[in-house]
Amino acid sequence: MSSYNKNQSQGNRAIGIRVLLVAFGALSCGSASANHEPESGNSLTLGVVTAVAPKYSGAKKMAFTALPVFDYQMENGLFASTLRGIGYQGDMGNFDYSAALNYRSERKSKDLRDSQDKKGTLKGMGNVKASMVAELGVGYRLTDYLSVNAQTNLPLTEDKNGNAMQIGMDASLLQTNRHHIGWNIATHFADSKYMQTYYGVTSRQSEKTGLKDYKPRAGIYAVSTELSWRYGEADGWSLTTKAGVAQLLRDASKGPLIRRKTEPGAGLMVAYTF
Template sequence: MALFELSAGERRAAPAGQEIREHGLAWRHDVRPTPFKGEARHFPKRCEYLCMTLSSRIGRLAWPTLLLAALALPAAASAQSGDHVTLGAGAGVVPDYQGSDDYRFLPIPVIDAQFGQFFVSLRNGIGVNVIEIGPLTAGASVALVGGYRRRDVPDGIRRVSTTAGGRLFANLKLDNLSFTVGATKAVEGGTRGVVADASLSYALPVSDRMTVIPTIGTSWANGKHMNRYFGIDASEAIASGLPFYRAGSGFKDVSGLITASYRLDSHWSLGATGGVTRLLGDAADSPLNERRWQPSGFMSVAYTF
Protein backbone atom coordinates (compact mmCIF):
# COMPACT_ATOMS: atom_id res chain seq x y z
CA MET A 1 0.00 0.00 0.00
CA ALA A 2 1.16 3.58 -0.63
CA LEU A 3 -0.24 6.90 0.44
CA PHE A 4 -1.10 9.53 -2.14
CA GLU A 5 -1.84 13.09 -0.96
CA LEU A 6 -5.05 14.34 -2.57
CA SER A 7 -5.38 17.67 -0.79
CA ALA A 8 -4.11 19.39 2.33
CA GLY A 9 -4.88 17.07 5.21
CA GLU A 10 -6.53 14.34 3.06
CA ARG A 11 -4.90 11.03 2.10
CA ARG A 12 -6.04 7.71 0.74
CA ALA A 13 -4.31 4.39 0.25
CA ALA A 14 -3.68 3.01 -3.22
CA PRO A 15 -3.08 -0.76 -3.49
CA ALA A 16 -0.22 -2.07 -5.57
CA GLY A 17 -1.20 -2.60 -9.18
CA GLN A 18 -4.04 -0.07 -9.11
CA GLU A 19 -4.04 2.60 -11.80
CA ILE A 20 -3.65 6.13 -10.45
CA ARG A 21 -4.93 9.19 -12.34
CA GLU A 22 -3.94 12.78 -11.63
CA HIS A 23 -4.10 15.87 -13.84
CA GLY A 24 -4.77 13.80 -16.94
CA LEU A 25 -1.86 11.41 -16.31
CA ALA A 26 -2.21 7.75 -15.42
CA TRP A 27 0.26 5.23 -14.07
CA ARG A 28 0.20 1.90 -12.28
CA HIS A 29 1.58 1.79 -8.77
CA ASP A 30 3.66 -1.39 -8.37
CA VAL A 31 6.28 -0.48 -5.79
CA ARG A 32 5.84 1.39 -2.58
CA PRO A 33 8.17 4.41 -2.58
CA THR A 34 10.09 5.05 0.60
CA PRO A 35 9.88 8.68 1.66
CA PHE A 36 12.85 10.30 3.33
CA LYS A 37 12.75 10.31 7.11
CA GLY A 38 14.87 12.24 9.52
CA GLU A 39 15.14 13.85 12.91
CA ALA A 40 17.70 15.86 14.45
CA ARG A 41 17.42 27.00 10.16
CA HIS A 42 15.39 33.09 9.78
CA PHE A 43 16.05 35.13 11.00
CA PRO A 44 18.27 37.58 12.85
CA LYS A 45 18.01 41.35 12.68
CA ARG A 46 19.41 44.75 13.46
CA CYS A 47 19.11 45.51 17.16
CA GLU A 48 21.31 47.83 19.16
CA TYR A 49 24.09 46.82 16.82
CA LEU A 50 23.85 46.30 13.07
CA CYS A 51 22.99 42.70 12.19
CA MET A 52 23.21 41.75 8.55
CA THR A 53 20.84 39.04 7.45
CA LEU A 54 20.21 36.78 4.51
CA SER A 55 16.72 36.58 3.92
CA SER A 56 14.18 33.86 5.14
CA ARG A 57 12.43 32.00 3.95
CA ILE A 58 15.44 32.07 5.28
CA GLY A 59 13.50 31.20 5.47
CA ARG A 60 13.08 31.80 3.47
CA LEU A 61 16.13 30.33 1.64
CA ALA A 62 17.65 27.07 2.70
CA TRP A 63 20.35 29.45 2.17
CA PRO A 64 16.42 30.98 2.62
CA THR A 65 14.60 31.11 2.96
CA LEU A 66 15.50 31.14 3.77
CA LEU A 67 16.27 32.43 2.91
CA LEU A 68 14.81 32.63 1.36
CA ALA A 69 13.96 31.30 2.16
CA ALA A 70 15.37 31.37 3.79
CA LEU A 71 19.03 31.34 6.88
CA ALA A 72 21.04 34.41 8.30
CA LEU A 73 24.48 35.99 8.28
CA PRO A 74 25.31 38.57 10.95
CA ALA A 75 28.01 41.22 10.79
CA ALA A 76 28.39 43.42 13.82
CA ALA A 77 29.23 47.10 13.71
CA SER A 78 29.22 50.03 16.09
CA ALA A 79 25.87 51.45 17.11
CA GLN A 80 25.00 54.12 14.58
CA SER A 81 22.20 56.16 13.14
CA GLY A 82 21.70 58.00 9.87
CA ASP A 83 23.44 57.31 6.59
CA HIS A 84 26.03 54.53 6.58
CA VAL A 85 27.65 51.87 4.42
CA THR A 86 28.82 48.49 5.74
CA LEU A 87 30.61 46.04 3.43
CA GLY A 88 32.30 42.74 4.16
CA ALA A 89 32.61 39.05 3.49
CA GLY A 90 31.43 35.94 5.24
CA ALA A 91 30.96 32.22 4.92
CA GLY A 92 28.36 29.77 6.13
CA VAL A 93 27.46 26.11 6.32
CA VAL A 94 23.84 25.66 5.26
CA PRO A 95 21.47 22.90 4.05
CA ASP A 96 21.15 22.40 0.29
CA TYR A 97 17.43 23.14 0.68
CA GLN A 98 14.89 23.24 3.51
CA GLY A 99 14.62 19.65 4.65
CA SER A 100 17.89 18.46 3.08
CA ASP A 101 20.28 16.22 4.99
CA ASP A 102 23.20 17.50 2.88
CA TYR A 103 25.10 20.69 3.62
CA ARG A 104 27.37 22.99 1.66
CA PHE A 105 29.94 25.66 2.40
CA LEU A 106 28.83 29.00 1.01
CA PRO A 107 30.76 32.28 0.64
CA ILE A 108 28.41 35.19 1.34
CA PRO A 109 28.84 38.94 0.80
CA VAL A 110 27.96 41.35 3.59
CA ILE A 111 26.23 44.59 2.65
CA ASP A 112 24.13 47.09 4.56
CA ALA A 113 23.72 50.69 3.46
CA GLN A 114 21.29 53.52 4.09
CA PHE A 115 20.94 56.89 2.39
CA GLY A 116 18.04 58.82 3.81
CA GLN A 117 14.96 56.64 3.34
CA PHE A 118 16.67 54.34 0.83
CA PHE A 119 18.52 51.19 1.90
CA VAL A 120 20.29 48.06 0.68
CA SER A 121 20.51 45.02 2.94
CA LEU A 122 20.72 41.25 2.69
CA ARG A 123 17.51 40.72 4.61
CA ASN A 124 15.16 43.26 3.05
CA GLY A 125 16.90 43.72 -0.31
CA ILE A 126 16.79 47.10 -2.05
CA GLY A 127 14.02 49.41 -0.95
CA VAL A 128 12.71 52.45 0.86
CA ASN A 129 11.50 53.14 4.40
CA VAL A 130 8.08 54.66 3.83
CA ILE A 131 7.19 55.15 7.51
CA GLU A 132 9.62 56.28 10.20
CA ILE A 133 7.73 57.27 13.34
CA GLY A 134 9.66 56.97 16.58
CA PRO A 135 10.51 53.29 17.17
CA LEU A 136 8.43 52.13 14.17
CA THR A 137 9.87 51.69 10.67
CA ALA A 138 7.94 50.24 7.72
CA GLY A 139 8.74 50.03 4.06
CA ALA A 140 8.81 48.16 0.77
CA SER A 141 11.62 46.53 -1.17
CA VAL A 142 12.69 44.08 -3.84
CA ALA A 143 14.30 41.02 -2.24
CA LEU A 144 15.52 37.58 -3.24
CA VAL A 145 13.21 34.57 -2.88
CA GLY A 146 15.23 31.36 -2.74
CA GLY A 147 14.68 27.96 -4.25
CA TYR A 148 16.80 24.86 -4.77
CA ARG A 149 19.03 23.45 -7.49
CA ARG A 150 18.07 20.36 -9.45
CA ARG A 151 21.17 18.51 -8.30
CA ASP A 152 20.26 19.11 -4.65
CA VAL A 153 16.94 17.24 -4.75
CA PRO A 154 16.14 13.63 -5.71
CA ASP A 155 16.22 12.71 -9.40
CA GLY A 156 12.96 13.55 -11.11
CA ILE A 157 12.17 16.61 -8.95
CA ARG A 158 12.19 19.91 -10.84
CA ARG A 159 14.33 22.75 -9.55
CA VAL A 160 12.83 25.86 -7.96
CA SER A 161 14.66 28.90 -9.28
CA THR A 162 15.81 31.76 -7.06
CA THR A 163 13.97 34.88 -8.14
CA ALA A 164 13.08 38.44 -7.16
CA GLY A 165 10.11 39.23 -4.96
CA GLY A 166 8.22 42.25 -3.70
CA ARG A 167 8.51 42.65 0.08
CA LEU A 168 6.61 44.65 2.69
CA PHE A 169 8.00 44.86 6.23
CA ALA A 170 7.69 46.63 9.56
CA ASN A 171 10.11 46.85 12.48
CA LEU A 172 9.42 47.98 16.03
CA LYS A 173 12.46 48.74 18.18
CA LEU A 174 12.11 49.36 21.91
CA ASP A 175 15.51 49.88 23.52
CA ASN A 176 17.38 46.60 22.93
CA LEU A 177 14.26 44.69 21.84
CA SER A 178 13.47 44.45 18.13
CA PHE A 179 10.36 42.90 16.54
CA THR A 180 10.09 42.49 12.76
CA VAL A 181 7.31 41.20 10.51
CA GLY A 182 7.36 40.97 6.73
CA ALA A 183 5.90 39.27 3.68
CA THR A 184 7.52 38.54 0.32
CA LYS A 185 5.77 37.63 -2.94
CA ALA A 186 7.76 36.04 -5.76
CA VAL A 187 6.92 38.08 -8.86
CA GLU A 188 8.52 35.98 -11.59
CA GLY A 189 9.59 32.34 -11.55
CA GLY A 190 10.35 30.45 -8.37
CA THR A 191 7.32 29.30 -6.41
CA ARG A 192 5.23 32.40 -7.30
CA GLY A 193 3.94 32.17 -3.74
CA VAL A 194 3.94 34.30 -0.59
CA VAL A 195 6.14 33.81 2.47
CA ALA A 196 5.50 35.80 5.66
CA ASP A 197 7.97 35.97 8.53
CA ALA A 198 8.18 37.28 12.08
CA SER A 199 11.15 37.48 14.43
CA LEU A 200 12.03 38.81 17.87
CA SER A 201 15.57 39.77 18.92
CA TYR A 202 17.17 41.17 22.04
CA ALA A 203 20.65 42.73 22.14
CA LEU A 204 22.64 41.88 25.27
CA PRO A 205 25.81 43.99 25.62
CA VAL A 206 28.51 41.81 27.15
CA SER A 207 31.17 44.53 27.07
CA ASP A 208 31.79 47.84 25.36
CA ARG A 209 32.91 45.87 22.28
CA MET A 210 30.84 42.68 22.31
CA THR A 211 27.11 42.10 21.99
CA VAL A 212 25.19 38.81 22.04
CA ILE A 213 21.83 38.75 20.25
CA PRO A 214 19.44 35.79 20.72
CA THR A 215 16.68 35.62 18.10
CA ILE A 216 13.56 33.52 17.64
CA GLY A 217 11.44 33.52 14.50
CA THR A 218 8.88 31.72 12.40
CA SER A 219 7.59 31.81 8.85
CA TRP A 220 4.28 31.06 7.15
CA ALA A 221 3.68 30.36 3.45
CA ASN A 222 0.61 30.16 1.26
CA GLY A 223 -0.42 27.02 -0.60
CA LYS A 224 1.22 28.05 -3.87
CA HIS A 225 4.64 28.37 -2.25
CA MET A 226 4.27 25.29 -0.07
CA ASN A 227 3.10 23.02 -2.86
CA ARG A 228 5.77 24.17 -5.32
CA TYR A 229 8.61 23.92 -2.80
CA PHE A 230 7.61 20.88 -0.74
CA GLY A 231 5.00 19.17 -2.94
CA ILE A 232 5.44 16.41 -5.51
CA ASP A 233 3.16 16.46 -8.54
CA ALA A 234 2.12 13.47 -10.65
CA SER A 235 4.92 13.73 -13.20
CA GLU A 236 7.55 14.13 -10.47
CA ALA A 237 6.13 11.13 -8.60
CA ILE A 238 6.52 9.00 -11.73
CA ALA A 239 10.04 10.24 -12.43
CA SER A 240 11.36 10.11 -8.85
CA GLY A 241 9.55 7.13 -7.33
CA LEU A 242 8.41 9.30 -4.43
CA PRO A 243 4.71 9.45 -3.51
CA PHE A 244 2.47 12.19 -4.88
CA TYR A 245 2.19 14.90 -2.22
CA ARG A 246 0.24 18.15 -2.06
CA ALA A 247 1.31 20.66 0.59
CA GLY A 248 -1.12 23.27 1.88
CA SER A 249 -0.66 26.70 3.42
CA GLY A 250 0.51 27.09 7.00
CA PHE A 251 3.47 27.71 9.27
CA LYS A 252 6.45 25.98 7.74
CA ASP A 253 9.29 26.51 10.22
CA VAL A 254 10.42 27.96 13.53
CA SER A 255 13.99 29.06 14.22
CA GLY A 256 16.24 29.93 17.11
CA LEU A 257 19.74 31.36 16.86
CA ILE A 258 22.39 33.31 18.70
CA THR A 259 24.53 36.02 17.13
CA ALA A 260 27.77 37.29 18.66
CA SER A 261 29.21 40.55 17.33
CA TYR A 262 32.59 41.97 18.27
CA ARG A 263 33.69 45.51 17.39
CA LEU A 264 37.43 45.63 16.71
CA ASP A 265 37.47 49.42 16.35
CA SER A 266 35.24 52.20 15.06
CA HIS A 267 35.14 50.59 11.58
CA TRP A 268 35.95 46.86 11.69
CA SER A 269 33.73 44.21 13.27
CA LEU A 270 33.43 40.43 13.46
CA GLY A 271 30.23 38.41 13.56
CA ALA A 272 29.24 34.79 14.17
CA THR A 273 25.84 33.12 14.21
CA GLY A 274 24.76 29.61 15.10
CA GLY A 275 21.21 28.36 15.04
CA VAL A 276 18.71 25.65 14.28
CA THR A 277 15.46 25.54 12.30
CA ARG A 278 12.61 23.08 12.82
CA LEU A 279 10.28 22.34 9.90
CA LEU A 280 6.56 22.31 10.71
CA GLY A 281 3.29 21.05 9.27
CA ASP A 282 3.16 20.04 5.62
CA ALA A 283 6.80 21.08 5.16
CA ALA A 284 7.88 18.56 7.79
CA ASP A 285 5.64 15.83 6.34
CA SER A 286 6.90 16.23 2.75
CA PRO A 287 8.62 13.19 1.20
CA LEU A 288 11.40 15.64 0.23
CA ASN A 289 12.14 16.22 3.91
CA GLU A 290 15.17 14.28 5.10
CA ARG A 291 15.79 16.22 8.31
CA ARG A 292 13.27 18.18 10.36
CA TRP A 293 15.90 19.82 12.57
CA GLN A 294 18.47 21.76 10.55
CA PRO A 295 21.47 23.53 12.12
CA SER A 296 23.42 26.24 10.30
CA GLY A 297 26.28 28.59 11.07
CA PHE A 298 27.89 31.76 9.72
CA MET A 299 30.95 33.92 10.30
CA SER A 300 31.74 37.34 8.84
CA VAL A 301 34.03 40.34 8.90
CA ALA A 302 32.74 43.79 7.96
CA TYR A 303 33.89 47.39 7.56
CA THR A 304 31.62 50.36 8.23
CA PHE A 305 32.44 53.60 6.44
Protein backbone atom coordinates in the same frame (compact mmCIF):
# COMPACT_ATOMS: atom_id res chain seq x y z
CA MET B 1 18.08 54.04 12.62
CA SER B 2 16.38 51.86 15.17
CA SER B 3 17.30 48.31 15.99
CA TYR B 4 14.73 46.62 13.75
CA ASN B 5 15.87 45.76 10.24
CA LYS B 6 15.61 42.08 9.55
CA ASN B 7 14.30 41.81 5.98
CA GLN B 8 14.99 38.10 5.96
CA SER B 9 14.54 36.52 2.57
CA GLN B 10 12.71 33.20 2.57
CA GLY B 11 13.55 31.31 -0.59
CA ASN B 12 14.46 27.69 -1.22
CA ARG B 13 16.90 27.89 1.67
CA ALA B 14 14.21 29.55 3.70
CA ILE B 15 15.55 28.59 7.07
CA GLY B 16 19.11 27.95 6.04
CA ILE B 17 21.93 29.75 4.30
CA ARG B 18 19.86 32.57 2.82
CA VAL B 19 18.30 33.61 6.11
CA LEU B 20 21.72 33.66 7.80
CA LEU B 21 23.22 35.80 5.05
CA VAL B 22 20.39 38.33 5.01
CA ALA B 23 20.38 38.44 8.79
CA PHE B 24 24.02 39.47 8.57
CA GLY B 25 22.90 42.17 6.17
CA ALA B 26 20.58 43.51 8.84
CA LEU B 27 23.52 43.79 11.20
CA SER B 28 25.64 45.56 8.59
CA CYS B 29 23.18 48.44 8.33
CA GLY B 30 25.03 51.24 10.06
CA SER B 31 25.70 49.04 13.08
CA ALA B 32 28.35 46.69 11.85
CA SER B 33 30.68 48.27 14.37
CA ALA B 34 29.07 48.60 17.74
CA ASN B 35 30.83 51.82 18.65
CA HIS B 36 31.71 53.27 15.24
CA GLU B 37 29.71 56.20 13.86
CA PRO B 38 30.41 57.46 10.31
CA GLU B 39 31.18 61.17 10.01
CA SER B 40 28.17 61.69 7.72
CA GLY B 41 24.72 60.14 7.95
CA ASN B 42 25.57 57.74 5.12
CA SER B 43 27.58 54.58 5.71
CA LEU B 44 29.31 52.00 3.52
CA THR B 45 30.10 48.53 4.82
CA LEU B 46 32.48 46.19 2.95
CA GLY B 47 33.49 42.70 3.95
CA VAL B 48 32.91 38.98 3.51
CA VAL B 49 30.28 36.67 4.98
CA THR B 50 30.34 32.88 5.18
CA ALA B 51 27.59 30.48 6.23
CA VAL B 52 26.97 26.75 6.53
CA ALA B 53 23.46 25.28 6.51
CA PRO B 54 21.43 22.54 4.77
CA LYS B 55 21.74 22.61 0.97
CA TYR B 56 17.99 23.21 0.77
CA SER B 57 15.16 23.15 3.29
CA GLY B 58 14.82 19.55 4.44
CA ALA B 59 18.23 18.42 3.18
CA LYS B 60 20.61 16.34 5.24
CA LYS B 61 23.68 17.50 3.31
CA MET B 62 25.22 20.76 4.51
CA ALA B 63 26.49 23.44 2.14
CA PHE B 64 29.06 26.22 2.58
CA THR B 65 28.55 29.66 1.07
CA ALA B 66 30.84 32.70 0.97
CA LEU B 67 29.75 36.08 -0.40
CA PRO B 68 31.20 39.59 -0.57
CA VAL B 69 29.47 42.22 1.55
CA PHE B 70 28.58 45.58 0.02
CA ASP B 71 26.05 47.55 2.02
CA TYR B 72 25.42 51.25 1.39
CA GLN B 73 22.99 52.86 3.82
CA MET B 74 21.88 56.45 3.23
CA GLU B 75 20.75 58.81 5.95
CA ASN B 76 17.38 59.22 4.23
CA GLY B 77 16.64 55.50 4.59
CA LEU B 78 17.51 54.23 1.11
CA PHE B 79 19.94 51.31 0.92
CA ALA B 80 21.65 49.04 -1.61
CA SER B 81 23.18 45.78 -0.43
CA THR B 82 24.42 42.43 -1.71
CA LEU B 83 22.57 40.87 1.23
CA ARG B 84 19.51 43.07 1.84
CA GLY B 85 18.77 44.03 -1.76
CA ILE B 86 17.69 47.53 -2.80
CA GLY B 87 15.11 49.30 -0.70
CA TYR B 88 14.07 51.76 1.96
CA GLN B 89 13.71 51.65 5.72
CA GLY B 90 12.32 54.14 8.17
CA ASP B 91 10.75 54.56 11.57
CA MET B 92 7.99 56.47 13.34
CA GLY B 93 8.53 56.44 17.06
CA ASN B 94 8.68 52.82 18.17
CA PHE B 95 7.44 51.57 14.80
CA ASP B 96 9.84 50.49 12.04
CA TYR B 97 9.13 49.61 8.43
CA SER B 98 11.08 48.53 5.38
CA ALA B 99 10.57 47.53 1.76
CA ALA B 100 13.17 45.98 -0.53
CA LEU B 101 13.65 44.31 -3.88
CA ASN B 102 15.66 41.14 -3.39
CA TYR B 103 16.40 37.72 -4.86
CA ARG B 104 15.06 34.26 -3.99
CA SER B 105 17.54 31.53 -4.91
CA GLU B 106 16.75 28.53 -7.10
CA ARG B 107 16.60 24.89 -6.06
CA LYS B 108 18.25 22.51 -8.49
CA SER B 109 16.75 19.05 -8.88
CA LYS B 110 20.22 17.51 -9.11
CA ASP B 111 20.79 18.48 -5.47
CA LEU B 112 17.75 16.55 -4.22
CA ARG B 113 18.41 13.19 -2.57
CA ASP B 114 16.14 10.17 -2.37
CA SER B 115 15.29 8.07 0.69
CA GLN B 116 18.55 6.16 0.23
CA ASP B 117 20.44 9.47 0.24
CA LYS B 118 21.39 9.01 -3.41
CA LYS B 119 21.92 12.10 -5.53
CA GLY B 120 20.61 12.52 -9.08
CA THR B 121 17.65 10.13 -8.86
CA LEU B 122 15.04 12.88 -8.44
CA LYS B 123 15.79 15.04 -11.48
CA GLY B 124 12.19 14.49 -12.53
CA MET B 125 11.20 16.99 -9.84
CA GLY B 126 12.54 19.76 -12.06
CA ASN B 127 14.30 22.92 -10.95
CA VAL B 128 12.60 25.60 -8.87
CA LYS B 129 13.52 28.79 -10.70
CA ALA B 130 15.01 31.80 -8.95
CA SER B 131 12.81 34.87 -8.67
CA MET B 132 12.84 38.53 -7.79
CA VAL B 133 10.94 39.18 -4.57
CA ALA B 134 9.46 42.09 -2.68
CA GLU B 135 10.36 42.00 1.01
CA LEU B 136 8.12 44.04 3.29
CA GLY B 137 8.72 44.36 7.01
CA VAL B 138 7.25 46.08 10.04
CA GLY B 139 8.41 46.09 13.64
CA TYR B 140 7.59 47.52 17.03
CA ARG B 141 10.14 48.21 19.77
CA LEU B 142 8.60 47.17 23.08
CA THR B 143 11.63 48.22 25.13
CA ASP B 144 15.26 49.12 24.45
CA TYR B 145 16.01 45.41 24.62
CA LEU B 146 12.97 43.73 23.06
CA SER B 147 11.13 44.11 19.75
CA VAL B 148 8.61 42.19 17.67
CA ASN B 149 8.46 42.12 13.89
CA ALA B 150 6.82 40.61 10.82
CA GLN B 151 8.19 40.17 7.31
CA THR B 152 6.68 38.99 4.04
CA ASN B 153 8.47 37.58 1.00
CA LEU B 154 6.41 38.03 -2.18
CA PRO B 155 7.65 36.84 -5.61
CA LEU B 156 7.49 39.41 -8.41
CA THR B 157 8.56 36.80 -10.97
CA GLU B 158 7.77 33.07 -10.87
CA ASP B 159 4.75 33.82 -8.71
CA LYS B 160 3.83 30.12 -8.75
CA ASN B 161 6.63 29.64 -6.20
CA GLY B 162 4.36 31.20 -3.59
CA ASN B 163 4.46 33.66 -0.72
CA ALA B 164 6.09 33.32 2.69
CA MET B 165 5.90 35.25 5.94
CA GLN B 166 7.47 35.18 9.37
CA ILE B 167 6.61 36.71 12.72
CA GLY B 168 9.40 37.03 15.25
CA MET B 169 10.85 38.55 18.37
CA ASP B 170 14.34 40.01 18.86
CA ALA B 171 15.99 40.40 22.24
CA SER B 172 19.20 42.23 23.11
CA LEU B 173 20.90 40.15 25.82
CA LEU B 174 24.04 42.28 26.12
CA GLN B 175 24.93 45.71 24.75
CA THR B 176 28.24 47.49 25.39
CA ASN B 177 30.41 49.83 23.34
CA ARG B 178 32.07 46.88 21.60
CA HIS B 179 29.89 43.84 22.21
CA HIS B 180 26.33 42.96 21.34
CA ILE B 181 24.66 39.60 21.98
CA GLY B 182 21.23 39.11 20.47
CA TRP B 183 18.62 36.37 20.35
CA ASN B 184 15.84 35.85 17.83
CA ILE B 185 12.88 33.48 17.62
CA ALA B 186 10.48 33.28 14.68
CA THR B 187 7.47 31.39 13.36
CA HIS B 188 7.35 30.81 9.60
CA PHE B 189 4.18 30.71 7.46
CA ALA B 190 3.54 30.04 3.77
CA ASP B 191 0.69 29.81 1.29
CA SER B 192 -0.27 26.64 -0.60
CA LYS B 193 1.83 27.54 -3.66
CA TYR B 194 4.98 27.93 -1.58
CA MET B 195 4.33 24.69 0.30
CA GLN B 196 3.71 22.77 -2.92
CA THR B 197 6.80 24.21 -4.60
CA TYR B 198 9.30 23.48 -1.84
CA TYR B 199 7.77 20.58 0.10
CA GLY B 200 5.21 18.93 -2.19
CA VAL B 201 5.13 16.50 -5.12
CA THR B 202 2.73 17.01 -8.04
CA SER B 203 1.19 14.17 -10.06
CA ARG B 204 3.57 14.85 -12.93
CA GLN B 205 6.59 14.88 -10.62
CA SER B 206 5.33 11.65 -9.08
CA GLU B 207 5.24 9.96 -12.50
CA LYS B 208 8.80 11.04 -13.26
CA THR B 209 10.34 10.18 -9.88
CA GLY B 210 8.26 7.41 -8.37
CA LEU B 211 7.53 9.52 -5.30
CA LYS B 212 3.98 9.65 -3.98
CA ASP B 213 1.80 12.69 -4.68
CA TYR B 214 2.02 15.10 -1.77
CA LYS B 215 -0.01 18.28 -1.30
CA PRO B 216 1.05 20.09 1.88
CA ARG B 217 -1.37 22.58 3.41
CA ALA B 218 -0.78 26.30 3.83
CA GLY B 219 -0.04 27.73 7.27
CA ILE B 220 2.73 27.39 9.82
CA TYR B 221 5.58 25.29 8.48
CA ALA B 222 8.54 25.95 10.80
CA VAL B 223 9.90 27.68 13.88
CA SER B 224 13.47 28.94 14.22
CA THR B 225 15.80 30.52 16.73
CA GLU B 226 19.30 31.97 16.56
CA LEU B 227 21.92 33.57 18.76
CA SER B 228 24.31 36.25 17.49
CA TRP B 229 27.41 37.97 18.82
CA ARG B 230 28.95 41.09 17.30
CA TYR B 231 32.27 42.67 18.21
CA GLY B 232 32.99 46.14 16.85
CA GLU B 233 36.08 48.35 17.00
CA ALA B 234 36.03 52.15 17.08
CA ASP B 235 37.94 52.30 13.77
CA GLY B 236 35.10 50.59 11.87
CA TRP B 237 36.12 46.91 11.92
CA SER B 238 33.61 44.35 13.15
CA LEU B 239 33.25 40.61 13.58
CA THR B 240 29.81 38.97 13.73
CA THR B 241 28.94 35.33 14.38
CA LYS B 242 25.57 33.60 14.28
CA ALA B 243 24.32 30.12 15.13
CA GLY B 244 20.78 28.86 14.97
CA VAL B 245 18.41 25.99 14.38
CA ALA B 246 15.04 25.60 12.66
CA GLN B 247 12.44 22.89 13.11
CA LEU B 248 10.14 21.94 10.24
CA LEU B 249 6.55 21.41 11.39
CA ARG B 250 3.24 19.97 10.21
CA ASP B 251 3.07 19.07 6.52
CA ALA B 252 6.49 20.56 5.73
CA SER B 253 8.13 17.95 7.95
CA LYS B 254 6.28 14.97 6.44
CA GLY B 255 6.97 15.35 2.72
CA PRO B 256 8.86 12.74 0.65
CA LEU B 257 11.69 15.21 -0.05
CA ILE B 258 12.51 15.76 3.62
CA ARG B 259 15.68 14.09 4.88
CA ARG B 260 16.04 16.10 8.08
CA LYS B 261 13.42 17.99 10.08
CA THR B 262 15.85 19.86 12.35
CA GLU B 263 18.08 22.28 10.43
CA PRO B 264 21.21 23.75 12.04
CA GLY B 265 23.08 26.72 10.63
CA ALA B 266 26.01 28.99 11.47
CA GLY B 267 27.84 31.91 9.94
CA LEU B 268 30.61 34.48 10.27
CA MET B 269 30.99 38.00 8.89
CA VAL B 270 34.05 40.25 8.90
CA ALA B 271 33.36 43.81 7.77
CA TYR B 272 34.60 47.38 7.77
CA THR B 273 32.24 50.36 7.95
CA PHE B 274 33.29 53.72 6.50
